[in-house]
Structures are given as C-alpha cells and as structure tokens.
Amino acid sequence: MTDGGPVVHGYPHLETVRSAITALYKRLSYDGVHTFDTSIAPADVAFSDQEDLHLGVQRVAREMVRHLRLPDARMIVSFREMEHAADVELAAGPEYFIELNDRFRTHRRDIGAALAHEVMHVYLHRLDLAFPGTRDNEILTDTATTYLGAGWLLLDAYREDGASSQKLGYLTPEEFGYVLAKRAIAFGEAPETWFTSAQAYTAYTKGLAQARLDEQQPPLTAAGWAGRRRYAKDRRYALAHGSGGAGAYSFSRASGGAEPLRVSFPCPTCQQRIRLPARGRMRARCTLCRTVLECDT
Numbered sequence: 001m002t003d004g005g006p007v008v009h010g011y012p013h014l015e016t017v018r019s020a021i022t023a024l025y026k027r028l029s030y031d032g033v034h035t036f037d038t039s040i041a042p043a044d045v046a047f048s049d050q051e052d053l054h055l056g057v058q059r060v061a062r063e064m065v066r067h068l069r070l071p072d073a074r075m076i077v078s079f080r081e082m083e084h085a086a087d088v089e090l091a092a093g094p095e096y097f098i099e100l101n102d103r104f105r106t107h108r109r110d111i112g113a114a115l116a117h118e119v120m121h122v123y124l125h126r127l128d129l130a131f132p133g134t135r136d137n138e139i140l141t142d143t144a145t146t147y148l149g150a151g152w153l154l155l156d157a158y159r160e161d162g163a164s165s166q167k168l169g170y171l172t173p174e175e176f177g178y179v180l181a182k183r184a185i186a187f188g189e190a191p192e193t194w195f196t197s198a199q200a201y202t203a204y205t206k207g208l209a210q211a212r213l214d215e216q217q218p219p220l221t222a223a224g225w226a227g228r229r230r231y232a233k234d235r236r237y238a239l240a241h242g243s244g245g246a247g248a249y250s251f252s253r254a255s256g257g258a259e260p261l262r263v264s265f266p267c268p269t270c271q272q273r274i275r276l277p278a279r280g281r282m283r284a285r286c287t288l289c290r291t292v293l294e295c296d297t
Helices: 014-036 053-067 108-127 134-147 152-156 173-187 198-214 225-241
Strands: 074-080 086-088 095-101 165-167 243-246 249-252 262-266 273-277 281-285 292-296
Touching: 014 134, 014 173, 053 074, 053 108, 074 108, 086 108, 095 108, 108 134, 108 152, 134 152, 134 173, 152 173, 152 198, 173 198, 225 243, 225 249, 273 281
Parallel strands: 074 095
Antiparallel strands: 086 095, 243 249, 249 262, 262 273, 281 292
C-alpha cells in the first residue's frame, strides 16, 4: 500500500501481467473465465459512514465470496495496525481470517478494494494457481482480481495530488488500467462510469491505449503501415536465413529447411503464443481464448 509516498507509474510488470492472463485462461479454460462475464457492481460494495463497521465489512466480504463463487468459504475480517493494506491466512478453510489495516476504519470506500485482493488470494489458493516468488505472485493476484471482475475497485482506490497519494496493490495505476481494458475489450464492458477517482479514470485511458496496441501488432492485419513494412523486411530476412524477427513476433523453420517458414506471435487477448505458416493473409483462431484473428503472415 502506497500511503503518501511516491506512486510508481508506467508498465514495469507488463510481461508478468501478460503471463498471468495466459495462466488464468489455461487454468480456468475459456468457459471458466467467461463465467465472470459481469463485474462486481458499485452498489454491491458501497459502504456508507452510517453503516455498522463490522456488519458492513462482513457484508462486502460475502459479496466478494459470491462474486468469486466460493460458497463454502467464510471470511472472518478484523482490523489492526499494520504496514500493508491487508493480509489473509491461507489455511485449509472453510474459514479464512482476513486482517485489514486500521486506516480502513475511516476510509471505508476502499474496503471493497482491499477485500477483493485478499479474497482472490483464497480463490487462487483453492485453484492451486501461483507464480514463484512473492512479487510475481502478488502481480498474479492483482491481475486475476482485475480480469475476473473485481479489480476495478483496486484502480479506483488510486488517488494522487500534490500533497498526498494512495494506491493499493502491486500493479501500477496504468497496469491496472491495462488489465481492466483487456477485460473490457473481451467482455464488452464500459468501466469508465464506475470510477470515483479522476486519477483512476486517467490511468484507465492510458491502459486502454496500451491494450489497443496489442491488437495492432504484425502479423495482425490491424497493424499500421510502419509495422507492416518492418514485418515484411524481417520476413524476407527469415526466408533467406531460416529465422529472425523483432519485437513480439519471431520466425523459424524446422531443421533441414524442408518445412515452410512459420511465425510465432502472442494472441492479443490471452497472450498465448500462436504459430502460423508465413504465407500471406489468413484467418486464425486462438485455441485458448477462441479469439478469431485476421492475419497477414
């Protein structure tokens, strides 16, 4: 939790974020991911100053459990002084103990964001899905929370001005915006109307622009003129030498040179690598997320 200190911006964790999206599709399947086709609604996690603190926090925790389809999990939430925003004890269940930072007693609007991250830890624990190392595993948790429909709350908890700042989670604001945009594109949502933080909205628009770039990389036909020209040059080199490439795509040919040249590139939706013959215009379908891709290989 960044509380008053400097907020890191940009995309320093982008490769790990993309790997996390791929891991979600591989672990849950297309059908499993699409059971989360509707994000958690702002009204379901609203928390007024008039509501009893402990009853309210249990209500929001139950809403997170419902959203993540954990009907046999019970979240026991308490408050204490701590450095981080929250913590969860990942035991065998069905009861899980979550501790929230004492500051949330008076910052109730962000309780939903903190609980979303911690309940996602429980969900991923039950899925037996984890990345090695604390940093990468927390990035996986933030990415999963956002892509599965609850992490817009984490982005909305980001606020920054000349005198103070607050950010929850391990992703930068722009990375949260990127994952939220990838979800919005995949599920046809418009999360812009949910934000109460102007800075969160700005971060989302930046993340959306970055997400759109994924759809405009060669060999996709939506690539711009410069990208297509560079791709054609790299393909000519690879035809002569058997391999090559630049950026996200790469060319290869089986040993001996009998096989046709192939190009490998990431699916713009799930980031799984797709491998196609380098022989011109074609339509391909990602076997993982079922996205249909118009390509000129």
